[in-house]
Amino acid sequence: xxxxxxxxxxxxxxxxxxxxxxxxxxxxxxxxxxxxxxxxxxxxxxxxxxxxxxxxxxxxxxxxxxxxxxxxxxxxxxxxxxxxxxxxxxxxxxxxxxxxxxxxxxxxxxxxxx
Amino acid sequence: xxxxxxxxxxxxxxxxxxxxxxxxxxxxxxxxxxxxxxxxxxxxxxxxxxxxxxxxxxxxxxxxxxxxxxxxxxxxxxxxxxxxxxxxxxxxxxxxxxxxxxxxxxxxxxxxx
Numbered sequence: 583x584x585x586x587x588x589x590x591x592x593x594x595x596x597x598x599x600x601x602x603x604x605x606x607x608x609x610x611x612x613x614x615x616x617x618x619x620x621x622x623x624x625x626x627x628x629x630x631x632x633x634x635x636x637x638x639x640x641x642x643x644x645x646x647x648x649x650x651x652x653x654x655x656x657x658x659x660x661x662x663x664x665x666x667x668x669x670x671x672x673x674x675x676x677x678x679x680x681x682x683x684x685x686x687x688x689x690x691x692x693x694x695x696x
Numbered sequence: 697x698x699x700x701x702x703x704x705x706x707x708x709x710x711x712x713x714x715x716x717x718x719x720x721x722x723x724x725x726x727x728x729x730x731x732x733x734x735x736x737x738x739x740x741x742x743x744x745x746x747x748x749x750x751x752x753x754x755x756x757x758x759x760x761x762x763x764x765x766x767x768x769x770x771x772x773x774x775x776x777x778x779x780x781x782x783x784x785x786x787x788x789x790x791x792x793x794x795x796x797x798x799x800x801x802x803x804x805x806x807x808x809x
Contacts, residue, residue: 586738616797625700625786625800671738679792686738 585609586687588672594693595662603657603690605672613678615648617657618671620689626671629657633678662694699723700801702787708807709777717772717804719787727790728770729798730754730762732783739786745770746792777808 586607595601605615614633618626630639632648632655639646645658659666669689676682700721709715721728727746731739741754743762751762759781761773774781784805788798 584738623784623803623805625802627800628797631797673738681792683741684739684798686740688736688738 584688585685586672586674588670588687588690590690591688592691592693594695597662597664597694597696599662600658600660601662601692603659603670603672603692605655605657605687607653607655607672607674607685607687609653609674609676609685611676612650612653612674613682614675615655616673616675617644617646617655618673620669620671622668629670659692662692664694664696666692667694668692700787700789700799702785702801702804704804705802706805706807708809710809711778713774713777713808715774715777715806717774717785717787717806719770719772719801720768721770721787721789721799721801722768723789723791723799724767725789725791725799726767727792727798728764729788729790730760730770730772731786731788732756732781733786733803734783742772742785774806777806779808782806782808 589604616631617629635650637648643660648655671689672687674685703718729744730742740756745764787801790798
């Protein structure tokens, strides 16, 4: 049973536009949520981690929110660049240590066109 | 310098073939993991280990063996490869007290014909 659902599955935007990616989950407990960027055929690179109820983080043009009550997170990308073309993966950790498990979403494929 | 490396990066074999995927981490982490990534699915955990000589079963272990020879090295073995094992394989490492963050290698693309 999929415990982390991401939407949309894919998204095409024009360079310079903003976009929002969604992550809904049912993982319990939900210790933390991390967003990764994965370039095609490459490894996962961490963008940001959210830990607390109503957390908000910012990392350059990437910003994210977490609503633990709703079990929902968003990733905002502002002023997209061609290099933002990638798959963005939402991951929920059920503990704050290596004893926990990570639950992965299937990803949102973002394509940025000129 | 990449802290988690995998080899080979690409591998093609035939059904019934014997394949070993290698992973090395220089993070001095105790935990290492093997995942597979398939279209439409999130990464799925195959096996993991919390130290040399230790092996734990993940969520999709069938058809896979693994061995952790040292703190740095973790191997994934497919002794009778099948087309269903065609996938992108990732290795990761984490520290026991690292807040649950895992560091991923670049991946190995395996094709079983």
